[in-house]
Amino acid sequence: MSEYLVLIYQDEKDPWWSDPATEQKMMQQHQAFGEKHGASIRGGNALHATHAATSIRPDKNGKMTVTDGAFVETKEALGGYYVIEAADLDEALAIAKDVPAPGGGVEVRPIMPT
């Protein structure tokens, strides 16, 4: 068995997010996902939007500079993740296809075994 990180990317400006009814709908979708794939889910969380993010980078002198915002500014931002366990990539992809990600999509990355 291998572990995969499923990164959920979503467009924070998608009108989907400004509708209060959708938040509950989203919760239900994740709950349904959790029930369907509970045996494979090793962890996961939702993240606050990138306006709450802080990035840290070393400057030329090696001093740490703290800045507001996401590390990489992109249209779709990381909004949450799951850690799943699967026999192989095909199984992982089949699970990841069920991850709710309205207004975006997911990226599946194998986790290095420790």
Added chain:
Amino acid sequence: MEFAVAEAHRNEWAFVLAATVRVTRDIDRAEECVQEAYARALADWKRHGVPLRPGAWLTTVSRRIAIDSQRRHETQGRVLPLLISQVDERESSSTETEAISDDRLRLIFTCCHPSLNFESQVALTLRYVCGLTTPEVARAFLVKESTMAARLTRAKKKITLAHIPYQVPSAEELPERIDAVLDVVHLVFTTGHTAPSGESLVRDDLTQRALQLARMLRDLLPEDLTVAGLLALIILSDARRNARIAEDGSIILLSDQDRTKWDRQSINEGLVLVGESLARRPPARFSLMAAIAAVHAQAPSYSDTDWREIVSIYDSLLLTWPSPVVALNRAVALGFADGPAVGLATLDELAGNATLANYPYYSSARAEFLRRLGRLAEARTAYVHALQITENEVERAFLKKQLDRYFKEFSPRT
């Protein structure tokens, strides 16, 4: 003896590799085991003679090497999945030939996995399913050997790290995954059929590899009508091979081909497959393309072709595959069905399309219609434009010939 081993290398390498990957679950390790098996063959065959079935000998030895090396790793305390016992069980339940076929099918699904980029899928398939060497694969796609080697290494690494499985996909996933495999095989064929650049228009090595792959898929997935469609398309296109290229290497258009040089036996085989593959609803993209090739194959001459039938097939094709190139071909067929004025008008409707702007066939098709309508100045401009953007030497020569043939007196500047 070296000859026998070299011969077995050429013919059997890919089969031996596929069988070994099943044990190692890793292409690199499988390659090493196969290499070792060939080295042993050189010594063993010298002493005991060439075995009756060299491929079977090599497969057995290579897999034994793989299993031994896994056992060694196991005793060194490495965690090993329960593969070996599974392999042994499966071995006894299926005949050797069946097992080898299954191995190749598994491997092609791995090589054409959608999580690999398309270029890598094609490279992996040619290298590991067809057994071309890395320099051969590099030459096929006109890239440097080091570039191709790096591409293959990167792709193999992804297979290992992401645990892309060596297995035939589940029934649910299968149709989509077969489509991905067919796309790769089709690209291999078209690359060979019309080499995008370079001096030779056709690369028989690639068209033949594509034909072999399509036949293999047909054998392994006889129920799948999309596979039948692609095989039909390849067979029907390849049946015209001997009529496509003149002795000086220049291209002969479908309209000017000597149809007695078409391979009738292949055409008959292709027609049966087309009929079968069109039973699928809706018909797959490659089946419709094969159906168009079938209409041409049955026509006594270019002018006696059933262009209206071809236009109607293009209409269906546009529904499943709304590509500008399909729309271009439909416009050309319409021009033959309803006359050059209709053809030209339909082409001009596509004028704003960015893909077609850099597509030499669009300009040369316009040039042909303009010429037939007697609008020679515009025709000449369109030919010159096509000539400027085509990269294939043979097609350039063809366009130059057309310019010479029709515009010599018209403009001495060419």
